[in-house]
Amino acid sequence: MRHSPLTLLTLARIRLFWREPSAVFWSFGFPILLSVALGIAFRNRPPEPVRAAVQEGPGAAELVKALSQGEVQARLMDQADADTALRVGKVAIVVCPGSPRGYEFDPTRPESRLARVVVDDVLQRAEGRVDVSKAVDHPVTAVGSRYIDFLVPGLLGVNIMSAGMWGIGYVIVETRTRKLLKRMVATPMRRSHFLLSFILMRLVFLVLEVPVLLGFAWLAFGVAVRGSFLLVGALSLLGALAFAGIGLLVASRAQNTQTVGGLINLVMMPMFIGSGVFFSAENFPQAIQPFLKALPLTALNDSLRAVMNEGAGMMAVAPQAAILTAMSLVSFGLALRFFRWT
């Protein structure tokens, strides 16, 4: 009995991936390990106390006492020790007794600016200042606003990117280097079937990768999908197609695996840094934001985050979906045009 060549080619791709333990680890184990490690490193902790030094001098002991009653860790130090402690970050502020009181702190450090406000507030109240109006605090830690909530969509995006680039780009060049491509082209095999089998293989694994990573993040960290699961799936699919196309494109001419490895890193590195995987891309200057927004990984990460954390709907992520679609079409078109078969 004869099976369809496309089915058998795709099956062969799936088997070859599955029989390569390191490939399986990189696409399933690694993102989970990374989310565990980063989830632990950046877990939410109780608020840090403000740490202050009080320089020795008349009235210093009273200041320490007043501060300690108001949730500030204050220590008495001589001038040299206090300066060192401030410089190395052991304390966020140095209080110099006298009239007027002096505050030494580094205004470019957020925790120093915070310490300045808290310390002054505590001391003013201790001296009898009365609040003009009353306010009540309602502490909130919202699911969807933690670091792990930011991280998981980014890891999913990176995973889709590397799987496409390495799983398609690298493997195709390896096939070409080992003359297997030549051997297959010498049969009546349809070339489109060969390329399509890689894309189908990616889609099959996508169906496994997305639930595994999201399921793990939900069980371990309570990371939830606020928007539609279907939309997350659709965006992952568009992302997978875009990176499959880029993977094909980098593989279209390369004659050896070193070349394609270099190309893949060249393509992926800017996106690792600039597409908001581990930290928000908003940190980069305004001038390069349009460029960053056009990167396929930025489009994928931003849209996944919007759906998962903010519950965004289809219309809200349409621009990103358009970028991913355009990227797929352009990269497939170019790859087919330039592909080196023999």
Added chain:
Amino acid sequence: MTSPLAIDCRNLVKRYPPDVLAVDGLELKIHRGECFGLLGPNGAGKTTTVEILEGLLPPTSGEVEVLGRRWDHDSVELRSRLGITLQQTYLPERLTVEETLALFRSFYTRGRSPQDVMKLVSLEDKRQSWFERLSGGQKQRLAVACALVGDPELLFLDEPTTGLDPQSRRQLWEIVAGLKAEGRTVLLTTHYMDEAEKLCDRVAIVDKGKVIALGTPRELISRVVGREIVEFAALSEGLAETELTGLDGVQAARKVADGWALTVDKVHVAVPALLATLESRNVGLQRLSTHSPTLEDVFVTLTGRNLRD
């Protein structure tokens, strides 16, 4: 309109800029049903020629007809009528013998079943083994099996036994002999003379991108070399070539590493004459041997070089 020729190739040239001329006006006519050998040293242009005939490489110029068809018009049809093995075989490392054959079979609309060809190349015991776990000979047999699943009329085998142990080579020879018996046309390249003599109906000796001799192995040997080779070495014999060729029954003489090689048509006449000459000069023999000439001798005679130089 079936052409009697399986391969007709005229004035084939392949140039790699800037200055490599891999194939230099090569002519080849291969009949249907014959097993044809392309012989030559490494770098003679055998693989380039074969890859052009297989439609994997465009020629710089020249005419190529395969099974009466041309690659630029009928490549799809041709692909389904050919079976090939490349010089080195790399099939997917972690597919089993059976999976690999089923995959290749799926590319052809008609052909033989994977079970069939597995049996033909004696790999039934290995059907569940990954390619990477096969021995060199088994890998090569699987490569041949992949070339057979499409039930090809014409087979290209590029150095099918290079690097194999003697037993694996003989196993492959049997397979090729079987294919020939089934009436398939086989074109094989090799630099093993014994392989060509054993398998090929006709051979072409290729050197520097050209065919320098063509014929059946027997024909070539008797035409180019002669009936028998006598090799001898003697201490300070001081013999000249003309003296040796003047001996009864000697057709040609040439200097080899430590002595002489004579091409003779009558050993029983030539050897006594040689011994008499040496006797008269009072020169003692160090070594004397005779052997039937091989294609190796043909090549050396034609080019003055050894095949594996």
